[in-house]
Amino acid sequence: MIILENITKRFEGRTVIEGLSLTLEDGGITVLCGASGIGKTTLLRLLAGLIAPDGGSIVSDARKIAVSFQEPRLVPWLTCKENINFVLSEGEHSSKKADDLLTALALESHQNDLPSTLSGGEKQRVSLARALAADADLLLLDEPFTGLDEELKHRVAALIKGANARTHTLVISHDPRDAALLGATLLRAESTPLSALISPL
Amino acid sequence: MMKRLKKPLTAALSLLFWVGIWWLISLLVGKPLLLPTPWAVLKRLFRLTATGAFWQTIGTTLLRISAGLLSALALGLALALLTVRVKTVGRLLAPPLYAMKATPVVAVIFLLLLWFGKQIVPALVTLSVALPIVFSAAEAALARTDRTLLEMARAFGVPTRRVFWQIKLPAAGSALLAAVRASVGLAFKAGVAAEVLAVPRYAIGTAIFESNLYLYTDTLFAYALAALLLSALIEWLVLKFIPKGESL
Numbered sequence: 391m392i393i394l395e396n397i398t399k400r401f402e403g404r405t406v407i408e409g410l411s412l413t414l415e416d417g418g419i420t421v422l423c424g425a426s427g428i429g430k431t432t433l434l435r436l437l438a439g440l441i442a443p444d445g446g447s448i449v450s451d452a453r454k455i456a457v458s459f460q461e462p463r464l465v466p467w468l469t470c471k472e473n474i475n476f477v478l479s480e481g482e483h484s485s486k487k488a489d490d491l492l493t494a495l496a497l498e499s500h501q502n503d504l505p506s507t508l509s510g511g512e513k514q515r516v517s518l519a520r521a522l523a524a525d526a527d528l529l530l531l532d533e534p535f536t537g538l539d540e541e542l543k544h545r546v547a548a549l550i551k552g553a554n555a556r557t558h559t560l561v562i563s564h565d566p567r568d569a570a571l572l573g574a575t576l577l578r579a580e581s582t583p584l585s586a587l588i589s590p591l
Numbered sequence: 592m593m594k595r596l597k598k599p600l601t602a603a604l605s606l607l608f609w610v611g612i613w614w615l616i617s618l619l620v621g622k623p624l625l626l627p628t629p630w631a632v633l634k635r636l637f638r639l640t641a642t643g644a645f646w647q648t649i650g651t652t653l654l655r656i657s658a659g660l661l662s663a664l665a666l667g668l669a670l671a672l673l674t675v676r677v678k679t680v681g682r683l684l685a686p687p688l689y690a691m692k693a694t695p696v697v698a699v700i701f702l703l704l705l706w707f708g709k710q711i712v713p714a715l716v717t718l719s720v721a722l723p724i725v726f727s728a729a730e731a732a733l734a735r736t737d738r739t740l741l742e743m744a745r746a747f748g749v750p751t752r753r754v755f756w757q758i759k760l761p762a763a764g765s766a767l768l769a770a771v772r773a774s775v776g777l778a779f780k781a782g783v784a785a786e787v788l789a790v791p792r793y794a795i796g797t798a799i800f801e802s803n804l805y806l807y808t809d810t811l812f813a814y815a816l817a818a819l820l821l822s823a824l825i826e827w828l829v830l831k832f833i834p835k836g837e838s839l
Contacts, residue, residue, distance in 0.1 A: 438746045455746060463743040467761045476757060477747040524747060 398445035424579030456526035659717025667725030728770035
């Protein structure tokens with residue numbers, strides 16, 4: 391479980407998040423929707439432990455975190471498979487996990503290719519495969535469905551559900567319909583600065 | 592086709608123009624001891640290339656300069672890696688590196704000649720000229736190693752050792768290639784200048800010095816031309832075969 395209590399985050403004098411409280415239940419999937427610049431990615435970075443809140447507290451029992459960022463962030467000199475293995479523990483390198491995920495995301499022919507040879511959408515899928523391969527307690531996915539056709543979208547949704555993150559899976563999306571696709575709880579971010587997340591139901 | 596030929600054609604015409612000017616001045620001066628004609632220099636160079644001593648001279652100079660350049664690469668990378676990890680090292684290294692960069696090469700050559708043997712001075716001078724360039728390039732690349740990649744590694748909890756070997760070091764390697772491209776021409780010129788003053792055995796610089804001493808002006812020009820062609824060849828090889836490095 392993850393409990394955020396009265397979180398505040400400021401950037402250069404601008405308050406992005408103010409007094410936000412949120413509980414993410416074990417094993418659940420949440421889709422967070424809202425306009426651009428409202429603070430969704432800041433919330434994701436707080437949960438990933440990449441930035442610290444200026445106020446409030448985050449209590450999390452997630453030990454292993456995996457993130458698929460909005461931009462792919464692939465290491466340019468590592469092949470697609472090596473990029474996935476980069477985040478896995480030494481023992482997991484020889485497993486078929488990377489191969490299986492690349493195949494599931496229609497990237498099997500690119501296993502040994504460098505990111506520079508891939509299209510933007512393909513890079514994003516490798517980034518997603520990397521996050522899914524990590525077998526994380528907390529899975530944070532920023533716009534994982536962007537640029538996917540319907541068939542791949544359903545495949546990705548199945549993979550996210552199948553990843554079964556022990557603590558929680560948080561998906562940031564601009565499309566509220568993604569919640570239904572994932573069988574997830576939908577939360578909307580509407581206020582600026584972000585102070586509450588509204589459940590439409 | 593014409594478009595592709597335009598660049599080398601312009602370069603050749605421009606070269607011919609300046610060779611023509613040289614020819615004209617040498618004819619006007621009319622004293623081969625002061626300024627030989629390009630034809631006389633070319634003839635001399637061809638005669639020199641037929642001797643074993645010429646190639647021994649060129650080879651030994653290349654060896655000395657390569658030794659200096661390779662040492663600069665190894666030392667520059669090691670110091671840059673250390674600086675990125677321990678900021679104090681960077682502050683400590685700043686004055687000597689600035690001194691290496693700013694001190695006139697001739698002064699450095701004379702100082703090194705005081706302390707070391709003349710055989711080793713050209714390599715040391717090459718090292719001192721290339722080291723600050725290599726260090727700055729490697730340090731800058733290491734420092735700017737894409738923060739988003741480092742952040743990704745941090746989010747996933749990737750071990751520090753793996754981040755070093757798979758992100759930081761390749762990024763530095765990429766910078767080293769850029770440093771080699773930037774420093775090789777300069778290092779070669781400084782190395783030959785050091786040879787002129789140190790006069791070691793078998794060296795282009797020594798040949799230039801001795802030709803000047805005995806007023807063999809055509810030989811002096813021939814060796815200077817050989818040095819120029821060699822420098823151009825090295826730069827061309829470096830530009831052609833050493834990649835610019837993968838951008839982050």
